[in-house]
Amino acid sequence: MGAEQHRPRPQQALRRPGRQRHHPRRHRRPGSVNEPLFQQTVQAEAGFAYGVIGADLHVFQDAGPVYTLLERAGPPAADAAWLLEQPSRLLDARYEVVAFGGREAELADLTSWLEGPQLAARWVHGPGGQGKTRLVSAFADLAAERGWKVVTAVHRAVPSPGSQDLLPGAAPGLLLIVDYADRWPLSHLSWLFANALLHAPRTARVLLVARSVRSWPALRAVLTEHGARTGDLPLGPLPRTAIDRERVFAAARDCFCERYGLAVPDEVAPPRLDGPGFELVLTLHMAALVAVDARARGVSPPGDPSEFSAYLLDRERRHWTELHGNQAMSTPPQVMARTVFTAVLTGAQSYEAATGVLGGLGLPGHPHELIDDHAVCYPPAEPDRVLEPLYPDRLAEDLLALALPGHAASGGADPWTPGATAGLLAHDGDPPAYAGRAITFLASSATRWPHVGKSLADALSADPALALAGGGAALTALAEVPGLDPAVLDAVERLFPERRNIDLDAGIAAVTERVVAHRLATGVDPAMRAELHATLARRLLVVDRTQDAVTHEERAVEGYRALVEEDPARFTGPLAINLNNLANLLLGTDRNEEAMSAVEEAVDLLRGLDDPFNLAMALGNRAILAFQLDRNDEAIESAQEAVQNHRLAVAADPDDLDLQGGLAMALGNLAYLRMTLKRGEEQTIEASQEAVTLSRWLAEADPDAFGHRVAAMLGTHAAQLFTVGRHDDGVRAAIEAVALARETVVRHPIRSFQSALARNVVSLMGMYQRLERWEEALAIGQEHLVAVRDFGGPLLTNVLAGMTTTLTALGRQEEALPYARETVERLRATVTEADPSDPNAEAAARLELAQMLNQFVTLLVALRRRKEAVAAAGERVALYERLVQDVGVLRAVIDLHLAREQLASVQGKRRRAAAEAREAARLQEQIDNMFPNLFANLLGLGQDEPRRRAMDLRTKVGLVAAPALGAVAFVLSLTAGRGSLEATLSGVAVAVLFWLARLRPRG
Incomplete structure (x- = not known):
């Protein structure tokens, strides 16, 4: 890990797909x-x-x-x-x-x-x-x-x-x-x-x-x-006491005795089981097998767990010797032992590959004969595969350990094995395909047999890249080997890619933890200590260990803060970068206020430095945090300033594609914020169009790194065009976005790209429905339903609901019914799986299900399925009753009356249905008159922002409970800068409003 300061991880993007190299x-x-x-x-x-x-x-x-x-x-x-x-x-x-x-x-x-x-x-x-x-x-x-x-x-x-x-x-x-x-x-x-x-x-x-x-x-x-x-x-230790261990031993012994034909199992006594080494079930089974086999052969069994594997492997060798002596196979026992050793490291191979592997080791005999004889002892589990390894894995790991020199256990080591291990892992071009298995098995063996660590260290010292070739599993196993030479892990760590790799990330984090712990323990200067914590924080974050990442990032910030006092010119930049990273991490843990404090300090520090790129990154994060905290003017201002600084960074180094990519992302985020907050249609479209144009150019320059971004940017641009009324332009852009996303998924069918395709399909389908172009909506849904199914989640539910709406509009109710039924089933599952600690999430899930049930009931009635319709309508009423009970606001009360009206209509109770409809209409008139007038009078709605918030509350109140104190706090936040008396009176008035709104339905 060098002293060079890494750039921070990219700011949170509102839509950011990942990468994948496989095809x-x-x-x-x-x-x-x-x-x-x-x-x-x-x-x-x-x-x-x-x-x-x-x-x-x-x-x-x-x-x-x-x-x-x-x-x-x-x-x-x-x-x-x-x-x-x-x-x-x-x-x-x-x-x-x-x-x-x-x-x-x-x-x-x-x-x-x-x-x-x-x-x-x-x-x-x-x-x-x-x-x-x-x-x-x-x-x-x-x-x-x-x-x-x-x-x-x-x-x-x-x-x-x-x-x-x-x-x-x-x-x-x-x-x-x-x-x-x-x-x-x-x-x-x-x-x-x-x-x-x-x-x-x-x-x-x-x-x-x-x-x-x-x-x-x-x-x-x-x-x-x-x-x-x-x-x-x-799975913790099963045999926790000596008595438990004896029971496990006895059960295994009885099964083995039955196979051996020993009539009196009780005569096979266990060794002392209260010592160390008997914590595992397999060890007790091995003890039982060794005891039974020794009794059948009339010999004394070993009593120490370290000797069980040697005993059982001696029995394997005895079988090879008998086969060779009976001329059932031509391979001598020692050569068979080496072949079995090889198979443990390589795993099962194709016949051609196995021939090459054995031929390269120079073993006596023709490789074909070795393969055939090995298959007699260890039959392949899969067709067209040979060199089936020894099982169970733990016994195979012990075979490696006993065959490699350097141990004192019984069971002779073979001086051939170290050279063979090196030869198996040697390569001129790419590492062998089995390198990952070989490193993993050697590492697993080394956790119990220290001397195996030397062979492992020798192999990796000669070629540290073998660890990366083995993938995340090999790296993880390597990180768990006690006593492994730290220089080996250092050499491996220096090869880690700067950008994340989904298949290596977990192993990279594991090795980094080990390397950082060793370096911190051996003593490093304060600057390196801070950098080590920062590096580990980044690597823990990508494997979703957010809280651990926060801990190390906080230590990095603490370290850099102390260093700034001694040398501000050198360490102010690293402090600012890590404050920005800390803000990102805290945002992921819902500590938004702390995150905002960190990112604002980062922005203040970076304004004094000539570092437009990192200032732009921090400003982008501040824009997102401000938006999360409903500080929307600040969100827009920060997003605009982020774009300006990204332009400065690009101007200084126009050949850096990553800088150009940062500008495109910042433009996309600015356009999104402008559209969401309704801050200037023309400026929104300009920013969005520039983001698309720049993304197209980047995709041409580096398709692998930036090709996927065009569909995402274009999809957002399409939605913005449609929102401002440019429907034809929006539809054309959405069609292209779907086509590009589909091409990306064909090349790289990974989760994030499938998500982008699903979002674009849902968006285009919604546009067609808004324009009542039902046949086109149906076509796009049918064409991509299987792809969206792979993604699942809310996007799939949206497509299924859209298919229901579209087919119903086309008069094809029978075809619509299965889609409606599946949509309802998926929404029911969402209600069941909602986090009970988050009442807002539960309420939102129930509301969405209740709304879909309205459409489902209407469809069932049209198809004359009255019994099902009554049941679904009753379920809808129950959902709204629960919403009124939990949320208790006027909007939920109105919807409950409407649900009761529907149930009464399906049941044929016309008088009751009419009464419920009248009550719903009365309350709707009340809410229509109450909210805008009261808010206008209380807050003097002359500013755009308070007006927008007040009107938005009409929809929010249908989902989220707003107790009196919460209302007071809400109004105080709106009236910041106004007189304290005026703000307090406004808050109290809104609290009264919500108290009045918490009505209960009649009847």
């Missing part, structure tokens, strides 16, 4: 909401083909599927004799030799998790050997018994021939299991979460299984964007 192709099922139609053509020119029905495929053009979806099958069949040939097979969780038990509380927790919101995800994590796989398997069996569709996602797997029918049929829900989730790149998991499999109108659960929890926060943020309820389930 997958996408194949999906066609279909419609009304009547799903699944049609698929799978054609293979070589090898075999694979398809899915009822889901999406994500495929790299040059690397095959990103992941494979498979309907879950039971454990593979295996007879006892074959299992006993190699005791490691008895420990392989795939064969479920040991009956599940001991995790009843966790299983009950997962079972209850099946109930609830439409989409939810759970991260199950714990160290290797803690029983994650068996717990998940037992849970999957339970879900299947309840009729659920259970699907597994396997990363980068080569699929079996044929296709997978993933249609749920009559299943009550779908359970998707993702093993080794912490080893998936985040971008690949993002594609998985966008799969149509998870976004159909049914209950879906995603269970992610991992060792580490480090990548979970960033992944949780992605899931939350998809509307998923998230949570994690840590």
